[in-house]
Amino acid sequence: MTITVEQATEYLASVGVSLPDFILSAIVDQANSVQACLDEHYTPGVALLIQCYLLGLMGLSQGDRYVSSQTAPSGASQSFRYQSFADRWRGLMGLLRGLDTFGCAAALIPQDPTTVAHGGIWIGKGGNFACGGGR
Template sequence: MVNPEQAQQYLSGQGITLPDFVLAALVDQVNGIEECLSQHYAASTAMLIQLYLLALMGLGQGDKYLSSQTAPNGAARSFRYQSFPDRWKGALNLLRGLDKHGCAKDLIPPDPTAAPAFAGIWIGKGGCMSNGGR
C-alpha cells in the first residue's frame, strides 16, 4: 500500500506536483487495486506498479518536469518541457511492462495523446433538374 508521503516523494522526483487533496484521491484509487496486486506480485513490485500508475494519473496535470534544482543559499529550480506524448507513452510502457496481470488496467486514464480517427465515405449525387426533371 502506498501512503501519501511516498507518493509525494516519488512524484516530486518525477517533477510532478499535485495539490494534497488531489494526491490523496489518487492514492486512494491506486490503493484500491491492492488485493489484485498482492495476489500476483511481491510487495516491491506491487508498489512500483502503484507508483507508475500514480505517475500516469499525475502526468495529466501538465507536461513540465524539474530539470535541475539548487539549494542551500541560491535556491533555484529549472523546469524543462518534454513532449507530453513521449512522457505519457514512457510511463504507460513502464506500467504495462510490470503489470502482467492487468491489475491497474481499469484505472489507466484514456490516452490523451490519441487523435480521434475519422473515416467514412462521402457520396455525392447530383444532377440537373430542369424542364420537369428531363
C-alpha cells in the first residue's frame, strides 16, 4: 500500500511542515519508490510509519521553518518557529532508523544538513591591492 498525497499532507501538517503541492507530490513519489522493499520486510503499519518519517525528513530538509501555532475562525493567525531544526532532524532520523532495520529508505534519506560543513575561499588576483598597510 503506497502513501497518498492526502495522507502525506495530513502527516506533514501535524508536524508543522507545509510544502507546495508540486514538491509534496515529488517527495511522495520518492517515498513510494521503496514500497516493494517495505512490503517484503514490514507489516503495512510499520511500512506506513517508515514512509511518514521519510516524508518528514524530506520535508524538513526543504527548510527549517515550521508552523508552531494556527488560529482560525476568522481571527486568522499563523506563527512560525525557526529553532531546534537539528533536534527535529535527529528525532525523525531516530524514528526512521529504528523502524527501517532493512534500510529500505536509506538511499532516499537527504544528507544531514546539521552536519554539513560550510566553507569558503576568497581568491583575489590583481596588481594594486594592499591589505593592512600597503607598500
